[in-house]
Amino acid sequence: MAAMRKSGFLPNLITRNALLSALEKGQQWQRALLELSEGLAQGGGSRSGVDIVSCNAAVAACEKGLQWQAALSLLRKAEELGLSPDAITYNSAISACEKCGRWEQGLELLAQMDRRKLPPDAYSFSAAISSCEKGKRWEMALQLLADMRRRELEPSVVGYSAAISSCEKSRQWEAALALLADMRQHGPLPEIISYNAAISACEKGTQWRWSLLLLALAREDKLQPDLITFGAAITACETGRKWKRALLLLEDLMDCGLQLSKVPCSSAINACEKSGAWEAALALIVQMNELSLRPDLFAYNAGLVACLQAGRWESALGLMAEMKSLEVAPDLVTCSFALTACEQGHRRALALELLEASNSLGWQKLKGASRVLVSVAECSGVVGY
Structure with a gap:
């Protein structure tokens, strides 16, 4: 494009839009804004140098660059120029707000679409629901799902999972279970991210039995649990003081070919500490060191508590010596x-x-x-x- 300008050739809409699309895919939002500005300048500040495709590419570039304010500014500029923003424009702007945690602005954009007789599509709703998740607005997320059904729009797995996650963040485990049941009954079929959010919701609601049941249901649905699945289930066992189940889940995790990590191990150590299983807690710390996982301060503190509760002061001091040798502050x-x-x-x-x-x-x-x-x-x- 620079070579064209040096040669005295001004880019037309086709070449400019191709460049803007490339800049969007390359997450070059600043260059995209500059190119759009040059297009407007070429048209004398009018719409002749750009079209809605140009604006859509620039808004999408801002979305990928997490620039929600710039995205909204471009949306307003497109309206001022009479370019008639479409669903693509709004969806990118809503997604930009969602990614930046601006749920109120995202919902306002969704309402604007209705006011301008521009029916939101499934993507519009999914992005708005995801913004509710980040804003911990679980009731609003459920309302949006219901609104989708009324409009005969099929909620996506992402939208449903975001709604479940919003329930999880607000400790609404029963609502999370209801959403998952709705997915299993009416579709779309839940994926592992859906189960992960529901298991985590049950964990936060101190419902360890439900967490383990959901893990079993995920397998029944032919889904492969991942580290997040096991981590949430083990944390649920920690909350429920079910240390033996936590250890079984660690074994299950490794049997699935997953790489053991600090988080599930630390949760299992905490489960042992809360249950007074000091020997199991120490064994896990030893295993973590053998696997070069390097237990953190919280794992050692949990081990210390387990030893002290059992009156094993020698073991507690041994852990302190180990922390010193491993330079764990x-x-x-x-x-x-x-x-x-x-x-x-x-x-x-x-x-x-x-x-x-x-x-x-x-x-x-x-x-x-x-x-x-x-x-x-x-x-x-x-x-x-």
Whole structure:
């Protein structure tokens, strides 16, 4: 295009729209806006240098570039020029708002389509429902699904899954189950993303039995669970204090050929901690290290709690030593647990070392909330506490 201009040839609509389309696909929203501006300048600020195809490509480029304000500005500009924005224009603008979490603007655009006698299509509704998901507007998402049915539009898997996810984010597990049941009965058939959202909704609603049932139903529907599926189900077991089921799910995950990761392992460790299964928690930490997964601070803290609840102060101090050797930085919670272990084992000298080492963490801030720090400090003769 630059070579054409240097040669004295001005691009026509066909070449400009081809360039804008390429810029959109390449996510070059800034260049797309520049090219559109040049088209307007070529037409003397009128519509002669661009058409609705030009605007649609530029709006889509802004959508891909997460520039919702620019997308809305272009939509208004197209209206000012009398270019008659179509469903493609609006859908790209709604999608831009959805991707940027601007659910109110997305819904307003959907309403505008109706006011301008431009019937929204399934894509319009799916994008609006997805924006409701990000805005945690689950009731509005359900209303939009119902509106689609009234208009005899078939909701997509993406739209349904977004509605289920909006229920999950608002802890509306029963509504999520109802949507999934509707998909299984009337279509479209749910995919694994639909089940993942529903399982996560049940997990947040402390419904571990439903989470495991949905995992079984997904397999019944010939769907392959992924890491998100197992992660949500294991977290549900953590919430329900079902550590044995959590461990079985970890084995199931690996049997499916999936790569074990930190998140499900940490959830399983938490399940063990909440159930007092300290040996299983320690075994999982060992397994994570063997698999080079490097347990994080939260996993170690859960292991420390499990050991302390079982009175295994030696094991707790062993975990602290392991954290130090692996350079896992402790926090105030870790230090508090370690001091509890020292108190249980009457290891006052070690407690004093921990107190001195944790000065940079501001352990003194815990003095009003931690009986342990006061007890150990007094027993150790710490001055100034």
